[in-house]
Amino acid sequence: MSNIELKEKFYTVIFGTDTPAGKRFDIALIIAIILSVLTLMAESVSDLTDNYYIYIRTLEWILTILFTVEYILRIYCSPNPRHYITSFYGIIDLISILPTYVSLLVPGVNFLLVIRIMRFLRIFRVLKLVRYLTEANTLVRSMAHARRKISVFFLSVLVLATIFGALMYMVEGPENGFSSIPTSIYWTIVTITTVGYGDITPQTPLGQFIAASAMLMGYSILAVPTGIFTAELAHEISRERLNIICPNCSAVGHDHDAQYCKMCGSKLKP
C-alpha cells in the first residue's frame, strides 16, 4: 500500500463517518473522551486519590498517549495539516494532551486540570459529524439572528444590576453583608436571575421591599430572552418547512420528516 493510499485510508477512518470503520473509530473516541473526563474528575476527589492514585494516573497516561497518536495521525493524514492545526478543534486537540506532559515538569498544578478538562469539548466534533448537525445549526442560526436583541438585553441587565447594587449597598450597608458595590452587584445578579443562594439577604424592611421589586422585575426580564429566542426559533422552523419543495407540483410547507408531497403524492427526495 502506497503512502497516499495509507493517508486516504486513515483520513476515511479518522475524519469520515460513513464507513463502518469510521463509525467504530468515532464510538471508540467518544468512550475515550468520557473515560478521560471521568479520570480527571476522579483525580480531584481526595477519597479516590488516597487509594487509587496510581491507577488513575496510569489510565490518564494511557489515554493521553492514545490522544497523542490520534493527533499525530490527524496531522499526517489531513489534506491540509496547517489548516487542521490552526482550526478550533485542532487547538482543542493539542490542549487536550499538552498539559499532561507539562505536569511531568511542573507537578501538582491545579491550573492544568482545567485546561485538560477542555478536552470534553472534543465530543462535539464527533457528535457533530454523526448526526446532530442540522439540529445544532437551527439552534445556532436562531441565536445568531437574536444576537443583537440579546446584546441589548444583557447590557440592560448589567446597567440595572449596577444601579440596584449601589442602591442596596446604600440601604443595607456592609453591616448586613452588602460589603461593597461589586458584592452588591453580585447579590443583584443572584437575585434577578432567581438563583437566590441566600448567602447575602436583605435585613431591613426597605431592603426587603427593594429586593422584592428587583425579583418581580427579574421575573419579567426573564421573559425577554425566552421570548426573543422562541420567536426566532418559530420563524426558523417555519422557514425550514418552506425550504422543502415538491419537485412535481412545487408545493411547499411539508413537514420535516415527510416522504411524499402532501398535495400531489410524488416522492419528495428522489
Add this chain to the structure above:
Amino acid sequence: MSNIELKEKFYTVIFGTDTPAGKRFDIALIIAIILSVLTLMAESVSDLTDNYYIYIRTLEWILTILFTVEYILRIYCSPNPRHYITSFYGIIDLISILPTYVSLLVPGVNFLLVIRIMRFLRIFRVLKLVRYLTEANTLVRSMAHARRKISVFFLSVLVLATIFGALMYMVEGPENGFSSIPTSIYWTIVTITTVGYGDITPQTPLGQFIAASAMLMGYSILAVPTGIFTAELAHEISRERLNIICPNCSAVGHDHDAQYCKMCGSKLKP
C-alpha cells in the same frame, strides 16, 4: 353465565371505561391508589408510625390484597394475558404488590418503599383511558419532535457544567466548599438551573464574578428548552386545527371545539 361471558363482563368493567360499572371501577381504583400512596407516606413519618403503626400496616395489607385480586382478574379476563403481563402497566401492577409480600420475609427494608411507591404511576392508566388521551398525546408528540434539539441542549449543558465546575474548583478550591470537581459540577448545575441552594457559595471576588457569568449564561440557556418546546407545540396546535376538514366544502383551520364548518355551516362531525 358461561366462563366466556364472565370473562367479557369482567373485561368490560376492568379494562373498559364506557359503561357505568367501568367508570365506577375506575373511580374506586383511583381512590385505592391515592389511599395506598398516602399510606406509604404515613409509614415514613415517625410521629405517625409511633402511634398508628398497626392501622397503617393493616390498611396497606388490605389495599395490597385488593390490588392482588385486581391483578389476577386482569390476567384472567385479558384476551391476551401474556401481552398484558409483559406490558408497561402489567409490570407496574406486579411491582405494586410484590414488595409488600417480600417485606414479610425481609422486614424493614427501605428500598422496597421506593418500589412500592411506583404504584402511583398506575394513576396514569386510569386517567389516560378516561379522557386526557388527546392532550397528553399533543404534549408527548411535541416532546418527541423536540427530542434531538433537547439532546443537543442537554449535552451542551453537561459539557459547560463540567468546564465551569473545573474552573470553580481551581478558583475557589476545597477551602471554600468546592471540595472536588464532581461537587463543583453539582454546584454549577444548582446554579445554572437557577435552583441556588446556597449550601456551597463562591467566597472570592473572582469566584463571584465567574458565578455571576454562569448565572447570566444559565438565564439565556433557560430560554432554549422553552423556545424549542413552544415552537414545536405551536406547530402541533396549528396542525391539529388543520386536521379537521369540512366534509362538505373541505375547508380546514376550524377551531378544536368547532361544531359547524365556518365556511359553509355544515356539521363537522356527523
Add this chain to the structure above:
Amino acid sequence: MSNIELKEKFYTVIFGTDTPAGKRFDIALIIAIILSVLTLMAESVSDLTDNYYIYIRTLEWILTILFTVEYILRIYCSPNPRHYITSFYGIIDLISILPTYVSLLVPGVNFLLVIRIMRFLRIFRVLKLVRYLTEANTLVRSMAHARRKISVFFLSVLVLATIFGALMYMVEGPENGFSSIPTSIYWTIVTITTVGYGDITPQTPLGQFIAASAMLMGYSILAVPTGIFTAELAHEISRERLNIICPNCSAVGHDHDAQYCKMCGSKLKP
C-alpha cells in the same frame, strides 16, 4: 326625590363607572381598600402595634364602618339584592367586614386577620369595571383553553415529585434532613420549581447526582407550562385580530388599536 329615583342614583354611582360620580366613587373605594390592607399589615408588625395600636384600630374601625355602609347601600340599590348577596363579590364584601365585628367578641384571633385580608380581592371588581376587562379576558380564556394540558402537567409533576421524594428519602435518609417522604416531596418540589431554599440539601454523592438530575428535569419541565400558555395566547391574539372585520370590504387581520381598514380606509367602528 322618590325612592326609586334615589335607588337608581345610588346604583349609577356605586355599580356604574361611566359618570364622573361613579369614577370618583371607584377611586375612593380603591384608596379605602389599599388603606385598609395597609392597616391590616401594620397590625401584624409588633414595632408599630407597640406605639400606634389605638390609631391602627381606629382606622380599621372607620374603614369597616364605611365598608358596612357601602355593603348595605349595595343591597339597597341593587335591582336584584339576592343575586348580589350570593355572587362572588357579594360574599367577598361580607367577608371583608364581618371579621372586624367578630373580633369584638373573640379578641386576638389571628385566623380572622387572614379572612379580613381577603378584602384585597375587592380591588379586582373596581378595576375590572373600569378598563382591564378585555385584557383579563384574553388571559383567562387562554388559561381555560390550556386547562386540560395544564392538568396533565400538574399530575405528572406530582407523581414525579412523589417518586423522586421516596428515592431521596431512601438515599439520603433522616440523618441528612430528609426526615420523611412528605418532607422529601416538599424538597423535590422546592428543587424542580428551581426555588431551592437550601434548608434541606443532599449530602451524599449519589444524592447530589439524583438532585442534579431532578434539576435538569425540572428545567425542561419548566418549558411545558410556558410553552402551552404561549402557544394558546399566540392563537388567541391572532384570533382577536381576525374578529375585527371591515364593514366596507370585509378585510380582516386589523390590529387591536386600528381605527381605519388597512385595505379600503373606511372607519372600522362606526
Add this chain to the structure above:
Amino acid sequence: MSNIELKEKFYTVIFGTDTPAGKRFDIALIIAIILSVLTLMAESVSDLTDNYYIYIRTLEWILTILFTVEYILRIYCSPNPRHYITSFYGIIDLISILPTYVSLLVPGVNFLLVIRIMRFLRIFRVLKLVRYLTEANTLVRSMAHARRKISVFFLSVLVLATIFGALMYMVEGPENGFSSIPTSIYWTIVTITTVGYGDITPQTPLGQFIAASAMLMGYSILAVPTGIFTAELAHEISRERLNIICPNCSAVGHDHDAQYCKMCGSKLKP
C-alpha cells in the same frame, strides 16, 4: 471660524455619529463612562480605598471635570438648549456631575454614590445613537403592547402574595421567622419568583404544604409574562417582515436582511 460654524462643528462631533470624529467621540465617551463607573465601584471596596484612595478620587475628579466640559459644550452647541436640559438624558448628564461637587461640601454621603452611579444610564444614549436603535425599538414596542396585560399580571401577583403572606403568617407565625405580614409577603414573593433565599423557610407540615402549592402556582404564573411577551414579539417580528414591500411586484414577507425580492428578483432598497 465664526461662532455658528464652531457650534455646528461641535454639534456634529458631540451629537452626531456619522463622521469619523463623531464616532471617535462616542467611543471616548463610552470608555469614560465605564471607567467612571469602575471608579465608583472601587470607592466602595474598603481594601482598595485603604491604599489607593487618593488615586481613585483624582480619577473621579478628572472624569467629572471632563463630563462637566462635555455638559457645557452640549448646552452651548445644541440648537435648542432648553429642550436638551429638560430632556431625559439632559437630566441624567447633570445628575452625573452634580453629586461630585456636592460631596466637596457634604463629605462621606453614601446617598450621593447611588446618584452618581446613575451616570451608567448615559451609555444607552451613546449606543442607541450608534446602532441598537431598531432592536431596542422592537423590544420596547412589544413591551408597550403587552403593558396592560402585564399590569393585570402584576396586580394579580401582588394580591396573591398578600393573601398567601397572611396565610403563612397565621400558619407559621413569628416563632418560625414569619414575624409580620409584610415579612410574609416578602417571603411569598421570594418563593413564587423561584428566588428562594432560604432565610425564612416553613417549618410546620401545613406550612410546607402551602409553600409547595405557592411554588407550583408561581411555576405556572411564570409562564404568563413569558407567554405574553413571546406572543407580542412574534407578532411584532412578523409585522416587521410584512413592512418590507417589493417596489416592483409589491410582494411582502421578505426576510429582515433580504436584498432582493424573493418573487421577482428586483432590488428591495434602491
